[in-house]
Amino acid sequence: MKRRPPIKYSEAELTWVRENATRARRVLHSEFSRRFKRSDVTLGNLRKLCERNGWQTGRDGREAPIGSERMNKDGYVFRKVDGPESQPAHKNWKPVHVILWEAIHGEVPDGCALKCVDGDKKNTDPLNWVLISRSMLPRLCGCNGSIPFSSAPMELKQTILAVAELEQVSRASKKEMRG
Known part of the structure; x- marks a missing residue:
C-alpha cells in the first residue's frame, strides 16, 4: 500500500498552530481550516502534527471541578469526586447511582x-437500584434465552429478578453438594 506524501505546512501555519495549541483540537482544526483555507488537513492530521511537535492542550483531565457530572457512552451519569493527585484523572469519576446507594447502604x-430496576440509567435514585451478585448478570441479559431484564416490561422485572436469584441459589447449592 502506497503512503500518501506528507502534508506540507507553511511557517505561518506552524507558528499559528504552536501559538494556539492549548485550544481543544476540534476548535483548533476548525479555526485552522477556516483561517488558512486548508480543507486537505483533517482533524487527525492536525492532532498528529501537535503530537509530533509536543504541542499539548495543557489539559490533564482534572480541569472539571469536583461535583461536575457527565454521562458516559452507556448512559450512566458520573460525578467527579476528590481523589489523590497521584491517581489517574479517569479514576476521579464515580457513577452517581453508586455514590447515592452507598450513602444509604454502605x-x-x-x-x-x-442493577437499574426501571431501565433508565439516568435515574440515580437509590430506590431504582438493586444489589445483585455479578454472577447473576448473564441470567439478566437474556443470554439463556429468557427475556432480557433491560427490555422487559416493568411488571415482569421483579419476576425476572426473583427467577434469576432462585437459579443462583439453586446453582450454588448444587455446587456445594458436589463438593
Whole structure:
C-alpha cells in the first residue's frame, strides 16, 4: 500500500498552530481550516502534527471541578469526586447511582453490582437500584434465552429478578453438594 506524501505546512501555519495549541483540537482544526483555507488537513492530521511537535492542550483531565457530572457512552451519569493527585484523572469519576446507594447502604460488596430496576440509567435514585451478585448478570441479559431484564416490561422485572436469584441459589447449592 502506497503512503500518501506528507502534508506540507507553511511557517505561518506552524507558528499559528504552536501559538494556539492549548485550544481543544476540534476548535483548533476548525479555526485552522477556516483561517488558512486548508480543507486537505483533517482533524487527525492536525492532532498528529501537535503530537509530533509536543504541542499539548495543557489539559490533564482534572480541569472539571469536583461535583461536575457527565454521562458516559452507556448512559450512566458520573460525578467527579476528590481523589489523590497521584491517581489517574479517569479514576476521579464515580457513577452517581453508586455514590447515592452507598450513602444509604454502605459500600457495594466485592462480587456484587447494582442493577437499574426501571431501565433508565439516568435515574440515580437509590430506590431504582438493586444489589445483585455479578454472577447473576448473564441470567439478566437474556443470554439463556429468557427475556432480557433491560427490555422487559416493568411488571415482569421483579419476576425476572426473583427467577434469576432462585437459579443462583439453586446453582450454588448444587455446587456445594458436589463438593
